Amino acid sequence: MIIKATNLTKNYRSEHALSQLNVTIDGPKIIGLLGNNGAGKTTLLRLLAGHFQQTSGKLTINDITPFNQHTLTKEICLIMESNNFHDKFKVRDILKISSMFYPYWDHEYAERLRNLFRLKPNQKVKTLSKGMYSALGIIVGLASNAPITIFDEPYIGLDASSRSTFYDLLLESYQENPRLIILSTHLIDEVSKLFEEVVILKQGKLLLHETAESLEQNHTLVSGPAKTVDQVTIGKNIIHSTTLLGKKTVVLYQDQIRTTAGLSFQKVSLQELFVYLTNEGVTIDA
Ligand SMILES: Nc1ncnc2c1ncn2[C@@H]1O[C@H](COP(=O)(O)OP(=O)(O)OP(=O)(O)O)[C@@H](O)[C@H]1O
Numbered sequence: 001m002i003i004k005a006t007n008l009t010k011n012y013r014s015e016h017a018l019s020q021l022n023v024t025i026d027g028p029k030i031i032g033l034l035g036n037n038g039a040g041k042t043t044l045l046r047l048l049a050g051h052f053q054q055t056s057g058k059l060t061i062n063d064i065t066p067f068n069q070h071t072l073t074k075e076i077c078l079i080m081e082s083n084n085f086h087d088k089f090k091v092r093d094i095l096k097i098s099s100m101f102y103p104y105w106d107h108e109y110a111e112r113l114r115n116l117f118r119l120k121p122n123q124k125v126k127t128l129s130k131g132m133y134s135a136l137g138i139i140v141g142l143a144s145n146a147p148i149t150i151f152d153e154p155y156i157g158l159d160a161s162s163r164s165t166f167y168d169l170l171l172e173s174y175q176e177n178p179r180l181i182i183l184s185t186h187l188i189d190e191v192s193k194l195f196e197e198v199v200i201l202k203q204g205k206l207l208l209h210e211t212a213e214s215l216e217q218n219h220t221l222v223s224g225p226a227k228t229v230d231q232v233t234i235g236k237n238i239i240h241s242t243t244l245l246g247k248k249t250v251v252l253y254q255d256q257i258r259t260t261a262g263l264s265f266q267k268v269s270l271q272e273l274f275v276y277l278t279n280e281g282v283t284i285d286a
Contacts, residue, residue, distance in 0.1 A: 001075070001147050001180050002026040007057035010043050010204075011212065013027065016178070017043040019204040023043055026260040027148070027180025029169070030194050032270075034185070035201035036278055041184045042080065044083035044154050044201070049078035061148070072102055077146035079137040081153045085125045091136060095143075104177075110143035113169070117162070130157025138166050142173045150182045167191055192270035197252035200204065212270070219273055223249040232257045239277040251276055253284055 008021040008221050017245075018040045025031060035041050046052065050066035060063060064072050072233040087096050087277050091114065099105040113119070117195075119128075128136065142243035155163050171194060174181055182208055185191055198215060200207040211219070226248035233250055240251040251268060253276075259265065268276075277284060 002062055003045070003148075003180075004060050004063075004145055005057070006059075007058045008044075008047070008054055008059050009126065010040075010047060011055045016204055018047075018054070021201070021204065021206055023199060023206050023209055025180070025182075025197075025199065025209075027176035028174075029196040030174055030181045030183065030218070032185065032195035032198045033182050033189065033190070033201070034188060034198060034274055038203075039201040040204040041201055041202075045078055045080075045150050045182070048148070048150065049073060049076050051078075055285065074101065076148040076150065076210065077102060077141055077144035078150040078152065079141040079154045080145055081134070081156045084137050084140070085127035085133075087124070089125050090121065091119050091123050091125070091128075094125065094136060094140065095121075098140045098144065102146055104147075106143050106145055110139055113139040113142060114199065116165070122185075129157060131162060132157075133172055136159045138169070142169055145173075145177050146179070148180045150184075151185045153186065155187070163187070163190060167194060170194065187285075188271040188274055189269050195270075198270070200274065200277065203266035206283060208277065213255050214271065215270065216267060218254055220252045221249060221266045221268050222249060222257065222263055223266075224260075228260065232263065239279070239282045240283070253277065 003025040005008045005021050005023045008018055010018040013174060033041050048055055050069060054069045057163060066072050089115060095110050099107060117139065118131060133156055134155050141154065155166060165226055169196060189237065195212050196278055197211050226246055228244050229248040229250055233252065236252050236255040236257065238250050239253045242249050276282065
């Protein structure tokens with residue numbers, strides 16, 4: 001599956017959710033879709049699932065525009081943090097409806113997950129706790145086996161151990177059935193090890209699309225005496241800088257410096273890197 005956005009723009013009245021977004025994503029792989037609040041992640045994912053049309057530009061999956069293309073949208077399962085299921089249905093109904101909608105649905109796996117997350121078939125959606133509602137979304141997303149499976153912050157209300165179970169299941173499901181899985185999250189450190197690639201949106205545009213490996217290689221945290229750090233980092237692309245008691249720490253992106261006596265070199269977590277890269281005033285080559 002190849003997703004291609006070309007000058008993709010979506011406005012909600014005066015709100016510019018996506019502006020001239022260009023990005024190409026293909027699978028199978030697990031991709032992290034990151035961005036600060038309001039960056040346009042959900043809008044992009046809903047366009048992919050065919051929920052509505054863009055204002056201008058183009059979005060295709062295998063050269064087909066998803067809006068109103070039911071043969072294509074059956075291949076895409078988007079689980080959001082809310083509004084996935086109608087309140088009046090029971091857990092059993094949701095699983096039945098999903099099994100009819102998604103062509104690669106795995107009934108036995110869905111039942112196994114339902115038992116694992118302790119959801120009762122007779123329970124109505126509107127009586128589920130937040131965590132149980134999220135679990136139902138996770139069950140549908142994983143059992144759908146959809147060639148494009150998307151989770152948009154699907155874990156609201158899930159406790160840490162259930163989230164950890166979700167990450168394990170996601171990886172297991174991917175290994176069993178490699179496909180394009182897009183995971184949009186604010187809990188970056190929890191899942192960063194799953195990502196093969198990372199897409200970061202900033203104010204409706206693409207800030208960065210890199211493999212996790214090149215993100216790791218492309219940055220360096222340098223720390224040491226402020227004077228030495230200043231000397232070696234002149235003219236370099238600094239995305240973060242702090243000084244405390246004469247010791248300076250800077251993070252360089254898309255720039256390297258030679259090993260220098262008295263300085264230490266380290267890596268930062270993806271979450272930290274994300275925070276620095278999305279700060280106002282920081283510029284990088286996309
Ligand atoms: N239905 C809507 N009507 C009007 N504006 C909307 C609507 N949905 C989203 N927006 C606006 O579009 C912009 C992008 O929103 P979107 O939900 O896509 O961002 P996001 O990256 O998913 O954010 P978050 O991380 O907070 O969920 C925001 O400014 C938001 O207010």
